[in-house]
Amino acid sequence: MYLKTPKRYSKNQQRRSPLSLRWLWLWVLTPIVVVVGIQLYKRREEFAPPVQEAISNAIQSVQSGVSTVVAPTATATENPSAKLNSAENDWREGRIEAAVTSYSVIVSALPNDVTVHNRLAFGLMMEGRDQEALAASESAVTANPFSSDAWAFRALALDKNSRTGEAIASALRALELDGNNARAMAFLALAYYSDGEFPLAKSTSERAVELDSGSFEALNVRGVIAQSVDYDRETAQKYYQQAYDIAPKIPYLAVDLANILYTLGVSSGDTATLNKNMDDAISILSDVITVNPKNGLALFALGTLYFRGEGNFSQAAEMLSRCVDSNPDSIDCNAYLGRVQSSLDDNESAIKHLQKAVDLGTQFPYYFFWLGRSQKALGLCTQALPNLHQGRDLAVTDEIPDVVSAADDLIRECEAATGIISSTPVPDATAEATASP
Numbered sequence: 001m002y003l004k005t006p007k008r009y010s011k012n013q014q015r016r017s018p019l020s021l022r023w024l025w026l027w028v029l030t031p032i033v034v035v036v037g038i039q040l041y042k043r044r045e046e047f048a049p050p051v052q053e054a055i056s057n058a059i060q061s062v063q064s065g066v067s068t069v070v071a072p073t074a075t076a077t078e079n080p081s082a083k084l085n086s087a088e089n090d091w092r093e094g095r096i097e098a099a100v101t102s103y104s105v106i107v108s109a110l111p112n113d114v115t116v117h118n119r120l121a122f123g124l125m126m127e128g129r130d131q132e133a134l135a136a137s138e139s140a141v142t143a144n145p146f147s148s149d150a151w152a153f154r155a156l157a158l159d160k161n162s163r164t165g166e167a168i169a170s171a172l173r174a175l176e177l178d179g180n181n182a183r184a185m186a187f188l189a190l191a192y193y194s195d196g197e198f199p200l201a202k203s204t205s206e207r208a209v210e211l212d213s214g215s216f217e218a219l220n221v222r223g224v225i226a227q228s229v230d231y232d233r234e235t236a237q238k239y240y241q242q243a244y245d246i247a248p249k250i251p252y253l254a255v256d257l258a259n260i261l262y263t264l265g266v267s268s269g270d271t272a273t274l275n276k277n278m279d280d281a282i283s284i285l286s287d288v289i290t291v292n293p294k295n296g297l298a299l300f301a302l303g304t305l306y307f308r309g310e311g312n313f314s315q316a317a318e319m320l321s322r323c324v325d326s327n328p329d330s331i332d333c334n335a336y337l338g339r340v341q342s343s344l345d346d347n348e349s350a351i352k353h354l355q356k357a358v359d360l361g362t363q364f365p366y367y368f369f370w371l372g373r374s375q376k377a378l379g380l381c382t383q384a385l386p387n388l389h390q391g392r393d394l395a396v397t398d399e400i401p402d403v404v405s406a407a408d409d410l411i412r413e414c415e416a417a418t419g420i421i422s423s424t425p426v427p428d429a430t431a432e433a434t435a436s437p
Contacts, residue, residue: 080106084116094249096123097292107139114144121153126251128296128327130160148178155187159194167191182212186221198229219243220253223260233264244284251288255301258284262309278309294326300333307340316340324353331357335367342374350374358387365395365403373410381414388414 087102100123103116110116117140124133137154144150151174158167171188174181189204205225208218223239226232240257247253258281265277282305288298303319306312317340323333338354341347354371362368368391375384388411395403414420 080109084110087116087119091119091123092249093291094251095291096126096251097294099123100127107136112143114140114147114150117143118147118149118153121157125157125160126295126297127292128330130157133157134161146177148174148181148184150174151177152181152184152187155184155191159187159191162194164191164195168195180211182208182215182218185211186215186218189225190221193225193229198225201225202229214246216243216247216250216253219246220256223256227260233260233267236260237264249291251292251295251298254284254288255297258282258301258305262305266309274309278305281305281309294322296323296327296330296333299323299326300330300336303333303340304336307336307343313340313343317344329360331360331362331364331367334360335362335364335370338374339370342370342377347374347377351378363394365391365398365400367391368394369403369407372407376410376414381418385411385414385418385420 083102083106087099087106090096090099090102100120103120103123107113107116107120117136121133121136121140124130124136134154134157137150137157140147140150141154151170155167155171155174158164158170168188168191171184171191174184175188178184185204185208189201189208192198192204193201202225205218205222208215209222212218219239220243223236223243226239227236237257237260240253240260244253244257261277261281261284265274268274268277282302285298285302285305288295289302292298299319300323303316303323306319307316317337320333320337320340323330324337327333334353335357338350338352338357341353342350351371351374354367354374357367358371368387372384372386372388372391375381375387388407392404392407392411395401395407
């Protein structure tokens with residue numbers, strides 16, 4: 001390998017001048033830069049602010065550009081005050097539907113306002129929207145876990161959703177927070193009643209009234225216990241009336257009072273008393289649906305009163321149709337609408353609504369029986385038999401002899417029509433029927 005040594009000089013290369021242009025500029029500019037730098041240093045307090053401001057403006061300009069690219073356009077947040085005032089006015093005037101609508105809109109903007117959550121939950125229960133009410137009551141407890149009323153309303157919502165054990169626990173928690181809360185004591189009594197603890201339910205309801213004789217919740221529950229445990233309808237009517245007088249714009253108080261008035265009218269055996277009580281009951285319920293036209297509890301009560309009390313099938317169908325429209329998943333509204341339609345000889349429509357009640361999970365013997373009877377009326381005995389059997393079996397368990405007897409008759413007729421050997425027992429023949437002539 002050969003290494004080439006570079007030549008320092010070339011034959012034709014010219015010699016550089018010691019006074020080049022670059023050196024000339026260096027000698028000229030250096031003193032100028034030094035002088036300017038010294039002056040800037042001496043006058044730094046004068047020049048610093050403008051420089052800092054220029055740098056700051058540049059940084060802000062860059063940041064603004066970046067944020068504009070990344071951040072979404074801000075939307076204005078609606079002030080809930082006006083809607084809240086409207087909801088509270090509606091609540092005071094008994095317009096529960098309107099109040100619930102407003103509370104539903106603003107509740108997310110007031111996550112820690114336990115009163116709003118409680119009223120929303122209670123209002124939903126008064127509309128028969130029990131699952132939604134339970135969710136709202138859970139939010140109330142979250143909003144303020146130390147609110148006795150929040151736990152009390154949660155207990156009522158749990159009870160309405162057939163979760164009685166949890167309802168009892170929730171009511172007890174409410175009383176731990178406030179032992180003098182008559183509302184919580186009343187709802188505890190109601191949960192005991194739903195759980196079949198009748199003596200405990202009665203004593204607890206009495207304690208609720210003792211805590212606050214002006215609590216409409218306590219008086220109403222005391223009426224429920226008097227009616228359903230003591231079978232003392234007159235005493236029940238007294239308590240229902242007291243509760244209604246205290247809070248006449250609370251829908252369920254009106255419903256309970258109207259129902260007991262009708263029951264007392266029937267049991268009186270006096271036509272004048274029955275007619276007067278019927279008129280009073282219909283008037284009370286009509287007042288409810290005037291301000292709450294979609295209230296399912298009042299519409300159902302009115303529909304059944306028109307059907308059972310007056311035999312006004314068309315009016316009953318109208319009320320119950322409105323009930324179904326406002327609450328499509330109501331078992332009772334669907335079933336009674338079907339029952340009324342069968343009385344109007346519209347068995348096809350009757351089957352539709354009675355089947356809906358069955359599909360929703362009813363275990364009430366009459367509803368299965370009504371469905372089977374409507375199916376048999378259209379000659380659909382194959383479909384009718386399972387429902388008639390189910391209705392009969394439930395009626396045996398619940399000790400409802402008229403359903404058992406009527407179901408037996410229809411089952412035998414359907415089995416004969418379809419060629420099935422009947423397994424339904426035939427009533428024993430009497431001695432007179434078998435005696436020789």
